Amino acid sequence: MDKVLVVTGSRQIAEQLCGFVSQAGEYGIDTVSTGAAAAELADIEHFRAIIVCPPLPGESACAVACRIAQSTGTIVILIVKDPVSQTAAAQFEKSGVIALPKPVTKPMFLQAFRLVCTLQSRFTGLASENDRLRNKIDEIRLVDRAKCALIQYLGMTEQMAHRYIEKQAMDMRLPKAVVAEDILKTYES
Template identity: 45%
Template sequence: MIVSNTEKSIAFFTQVLQSFSVSRIVTVFSCSEARTLLLEQDFDLVVINAPLRDESGESLSRHIATKGISQVILVVKSEFYDEISDVVEDYGVITIEKPINKNHFWLALKLAKAAQNKLKSMQVENTKLLQKIEDIRIVDRAKCILISYLNMSESEAHKYIERQAMDTRTTKRAVAEGVLKTYES
């Protein structure tokens, strides 16, 4: 998404994004339009050409950066660059000063793409780890039930779940869910 208040800058950013093989480009002219659109859909990259009609763009960049995994490039006037970049860089916002040329913007895009790829891989890994934690919780609950209802020791309950998983060729979680279903009903 491109957020800018001038057609000329939108044309510039669109041209560079297209040469960077970005196929879906959405443009808006204000922060309020961008916020509304972001409620409906996610974007991998948001380019904000500050200042905008209704805000400076700094607040919007921080909002987007904290909301999800969108990469944000904030383009600001050179006299405000140091001050604004100090504030937004802690949120992961890439700041570029005006006047901007194609090469500088191209480098910012490459940096944003690399960060986006890293973030996506970390999100996938995080999802896998959360799933493992949930699996462990369910198996532990099932072990507690086996201990209390069938007077098994912790190691016996563990071995029982493992053995059932191997015998039925399912996961330990599936066996544990079966135990929970049987005894918690």
């Protein structure tokens, strides 16, 4: 089950926001009353969305929202008292924060919340694809280093080294990266 974090110093506001989130779908909801507790919890767990609403004791809700959004990669909904200026909105957007003006109506909140959840799903998918591609690039680099070692130490051509690594991987039923690591251990130690 996806989780949502509600950050506010007001119990009444927390209950109202939890009610709105419950109407949007089935989510596990955590509530905290300080920015420090929110940052600590956000570092430990993955949240589908984080909602920050003043008052926060001794802290700026804007600063807390931006800090959490930047450190976790989760999109944050910030509920603010005054209409947000264009420059402040642009700064929030760069940080991954969407600002909603008070008073927040249920339809407005639900629309923003669903938008954030959709964007977060897309963002998570792109992040996992990015990780997969980075791992593939690392594997290619490792195999290329192993090819260079075979060329340098055994006098193979690039095609021969490539074929050797592929054949070893197939024969031993191992990924090419593992074969490449073994070659590098042998020739680069």
